[in-house]
Amino acid sequence: MPQNSVLKKTLTALSLTAFVSGLAACGGSNNTADGTSTVTVYTGRHYGIETVFEEFTAETGIEVRFTTGSDPELRERLAAEGANTPADLVMTADAANIALAAEAGLLSPVDSEILTGAIPEALRAADNTWFSLSRRLRVIMTSSERVTTPPTTYAEVGDPQWKGRLCLRPSTHPYTQSLVAGLINTVGADTTRTIVDSWVANDPLYINSDTDILKAIQAGDCDVALANHYYLGRLLGETPNFPVTITWPEQSGVGAHLNVSAAAVTANAPNRAAAVKLLEWLVSKGQKTFSDANNEYPADPTVEPGEIIAGFGTFKSDEASVRELGRRNAEAVTLLSEAKYE
Incomplete structure (x- = not known):
């Protein structure tokens, strides 16, 4: 067609x-x-x-x-x-x-x-x-083979232990912009800038495809990444033992970015x-x-969700920020640029 x-x-x-x-x-x-x-x-x-x-x-x-x-x-x-x-x-x-x-x-x-x-x-x-x-949730993805204690918050993705081991989507993509807009809405611009600076300091590999990001984890090009949950769902549908694990971030706080x-x-x-x-x-x-x-x-x-993603378990998500993502978009784009996030 x-x-x-x-x-x-x-x-x-x-x-x-x-x-x-x-x-x-x-x-x-x-x-x-x-x-x-x-x-x-x-x-x-x-x-x-x-x-x-x-x-x-x-x-x-x-x-x-x-x-x-x-x-x-x-x-x-x-x-x-x-x-x-x-x-x-x-x-x-x-x-x-x-x-x-x-x-x-x-x-x-x-x-x-x-x-x-x-x-x-x-x-x-x-x-x-x-x-x-x-x-759709933007979550933490890690190697099932090489990471035993994954980050549990977006800030922890910036921990120095992940330097050279992190994959991210570029700043031009709406998923990145909306994640940062959501962070601005929940923790404020200053704290968000600190978080984004820590990601940049970890010398991430920027890949403009969540599917390719997950395959990069599989290949050993990175161990930790941020990606939308359904990309892992698709890959698990093709390869049930695909070696990537999902972690729902911010479960002690506002919940995963929604x-x-x-x-x-x-x-x-x-x-x-x-x-x-x-x-x-x-x-x-x-x-x-x-x-x-x-x-x-x-x-x-x-x-009810589909069988594969139902297997990801229950989680808390940040519903309160959904209406604010458009209003915060320009601020998120500016913050990403000033942080030299590629």
Whole structure:
């Protein structure tokens, strides 16, 4: 199934889109040639998304047309298209980016008891412009073979014993920025700067892929890393004895850094009704399909997680910072730069 995975920042030549269930025409129309309703989605969350949309179409008869890209690129595109956007729904892999889209006036509030009944208050916008679909935790990963006493806090990752043994994602990635934004929100900018300085002092190996980070641990290139939990879930699905251990950080404090995959109806949605229907389906009937597709935890706490990640055990997470990640993003980016975090 063809889909454009990279969007040019010039916003030219952006006509390629991906289709579900045999949809063969594109454009701004919210109906297919035979009159079937369609909903157009811009999504930064792409793992397993085809299966999710196919299930929605099978249950509702509404076709889904989707375009993938990074969260910032899709936000840029929405802003550039304005009232002429074909997008009905936007999906992000990061809470900060959905919040920044809301701040830019690109999203539309949805008044729905289905949405507010399924998604906890801390995991949705105060004005209901966006709703979490799944939970993703940025945690401590260590070698099962070489580390017997792993760090248990983000500050301990900066312990000098891990110098030359640490892998991190670069500062340009939203996961790094949101982790630092969450730390600023919980412990303040000064303490966060001390923590980030200690990471930098450990001469980390920067790798722009959590999968590659975990494989670097396996290969012995590092012993300790920060990565999202579901990357280990995927690798364990392929290799049950993959030699990396997860540690839930900050369990004596606010809990592990929590980020979310989230979705929102766009401010200029051509087919708002279908967008709302898809959003409501994603938090209800489609909640487990969506979260299981990427080994994420459901945003609805009453829905059971998949078998592999259920094996990671119970944990405490920092729900209180989720709404603040967008507001703290610029401060986090500046702090990372000043700390010379690459």
